[in-house]
Amino acid sequence: MTTLPPDSMPRTLHSVPSYLDKSNLGPWEIYLEQVDRVTPYLGKLSYWAETLKRPKRILIVDVPIHLDDGTVAHFEGYRVQHNTSRGPAKGGVRFHQDVTLSEVMALSAWMTIKNAAVNLPYGGGKGGVRIDPRNYSQGELERLTRRYTTEIGLVIGPDKDIPAPDVNTNPQTMAWMMDTYSMNVGRTATGVVTGKPVQLGGSLGRADATGRGVFVAGAQALIKLGMPLEGAKVAVQGFGNVGYAAARIFHDHGARVIAIQDVSGTIFSAGGLDPYAVQAHLQATGSVTGFVGSDTLKGAEFWQVPCDILIPAALEKQITADNADQIQARVVVEGANGPTTPAADDILRGRGVTVVPDVLANAGGVTVSYFEWVQDFSSFFWTEDEINARLDRIMGEAFNSLWDVAERHGVTLRTAAYIVACTRVLEARALRGLYP
Secondary structure, three states: OOOOOOOOOOOOOOOOOOOOOOOOOOHHHHHHHHHHHHHHHOHHHHHHHHHHHOOOEEEEEEEEEEOOOOOEEEEEEEEEEEEOOOOOEEEEEEEEOOOOHHHHHHHHHHHHHHHHHOOOOOEEEEEEEEOOHHHOOHHHHHHHHHHHHHHOOOOOEOOOEEEEEOOOOOHHHHHHHHHHHHHHHOOOOHHHOOOOOHHHOOOOOOOOHHHHHHHHHHHHHHHHHOOOOOOOEEEEEOOOHHHHHHHHHHHHOOOEEEEEEEOOEEEEOOOOOOHHHHHHHHHHHOOOOOOOOOEEEOHHHHHHOOEEEEEEOOOOOOEOOOOHHHOOEEEEEOOOOOOEOHHHHHHHHHOOOEEEOHHHHOOHHHHHHHHHHHHHHHOOOOOHHHHHHHHHHHHHHHHHHHHHHHHHHOOOHHHHHHHHHHHHHHHHHHHHOOOO
16 A cells, blocks of 8 residues: 655546636636526537636746846746637736736636627637736836747747737837747747737727727617716726726717726716826826816725716726625726626626626727737738727627627626627537547
8 A cells, every 4th residue: 555645635536627726716716607607508509618617728937037136036927828719819918916827817718708709710818927017127027028928939829829918018018029929930920919019010099999899888888778978977997098098988979987096096076077187197196186176085985986887997806796786887888807796797787787798898909909910911901990990890789789689588798798709619619529
């Protein structure tokens, strides 16, 4: 008989992946529950449902760089490819001090659902590096980006996995990634990333695409609910690229932005806030608070602001069972990925609040990324008006299709999006079969 060391455990042969630790699931747990909720609607395709619960590929990399002071620092990076049944993986890269594998796994899975929900020919992927970029110089961030790109270079490519900007990354980051990959493969490969500067094959309209998609989805929801856009009261959490663009476009169409919250604080004005002026104030002072004509609220008070549309455009798990019953909005339009927990979803539905889910509402960014990818392959570029018209059409058609599915099954828009998306992904999986 073999004697085991005191601290060891017998090996158990089972098929449950090691990362499914109930004590440390984070955002991944939310995604798994969302899949479980939709499985009863998948019919015979539920045979393949386990496919949705297992990322195809997880890459964890060490990212060592020389700091400006001459020392060497190590950072942990990730690239997760959740599913590629319908096409190459597609999803952003974020630099954030709280990045975890659970988060990146969930974000990659949500990209699978999002791309399928709006019928883009992509699977889902996501990447991240655990770093607080505020503490590092531009040169250090460039070295980090280039080393990270090299480390994940074996799994990315224009027809394999196409990264894009996300939290704390931007067109410059994508330019470094594209250049690094191109140098490593010995040719200029503009299509390896999207969200690049226009001068390097980027697309017009990409900067505002996610926020514009949030606006289109929110405006469509108002139409379905018989509510006017003119004068509609809007509250925005997160005033970065997505939140600012959404606030600005709602403002330009006659809506009234009455509350804005970001990491620096929360401001409110019943008469409305000019997003352009708030952005200028933020750039000048580093905070939205202190904006002339606004009142400063405590953080939790943001959720209690009476409004027609609430846009969470920050990070995951912002609307939970602890604050969902305080929300005074008629419509929640999710600009961020995974901002609402399943428990909060149930509460909002019980209170008659319509939630336009992230996998639809913020799909404008990846839609224009798709346009960029297509333009790079053809080396033929469209005007911004053409891009916006195509985006509005795709987002509008996707919204109306999911609304019809929701009404037919008597489910939420989120469940409808998952029904449509999971059906498309699993049909592709079933048709392709298993190799070998």
